[in-house]
Amino acid sequence: MDAPLPAPDALIRPWRTATLVASLVAAIELVLLLAAAVLLLAKPFAHAMQRHAQSAAFAPAKKHVAPVVRRQAPIGAPTLLRSETGVFVFNGNGRAHAASEAATRLSDRNYTVSGTGNAKRQDYATTVVMFKKGFQPEAVRLAHDLHVKVVGPLDGVSPSALHGAQLALVLGAR
Numbered sequence: 001m002d003a004p005l006p007a008p009d010a011l012i013r014p015w016r017t018a019t020l021v022a023s024l025v026a027a028i029e030l031v032l033l034l035a036a037a038v039l040l041l042a043k044p045f046a047h048a049m050q051r052h053a054q055s056a057a058f059a060p061a062k063k064h065v066a067p068v069v070r071r072q073a074p075i076g077a078p079t080l081l082r083s084e085t086g087v088f089v090f091n092g093n094g095r096a097h098a099a100s101e102a103a104t105r106l107s108d109r110n111y112t113v114s115g116t117g118n119a120k121r122q123d124y125a126t127t128v129v130m131f132k133k134g135f136q137p138e139a140v141r142l143a144h145d146l147h148v149k150v151v152g153p154l155d156g157v158s159p160s161a162l163h164g165a166q167l168a169l170v171l172g173a174r
Helices: 008-058 098-108 136-146
Strands: 086-091 112-118 128-131 150-153 167-171
Touching: 086 098, 098 112, 098 167, 128 136, 136 150, 136 167
Parallel strands: 086 112, 086 167, 128 150
Antiparallel strands: 128 167
16 A cells, blocks of 8 residues: 655665766866866967076166176287287177177278188077187287177187187177
8 A cells, every 4th residue: 555665775876976067067167267268368378488598588688687796817918919919700699690780890800700600509599709829919909899708718609710810700690
């Protein structure tokens, strides 16, 4: 006559299944919302980071940093006249015709330009004056004439690559 009552576990199980299904749907929705947020915010964030990196790279040097002063022995006066000083100009910044334009400026200052060419790298940040052994005073004079701050001995350039010149001018981005 009366139907028997179902077991207590049978009444609880449909609720457990419904809870698990609802939790799974909520987790999938959360993952989809996070993916949509990443897709929407990633590109503007990447552009902002790129603009910040460019502004930091091209910003002028900070004035409040104290320069490192090294004591050097006196260099002495140049022994060669500007017209006797040979300079080979290397383009190290990647800009077209930069070496020939610099060679013209050097000729206007009465330097002898022994040739122009491309440097092995095209990513020099600053312009560098390099010298053969014994021609440091001439290199310092050339750097002073061109307002170049970096002067050093030949590094990465063989003396034969200078085609008889005593100095090498490697053009950088600045």
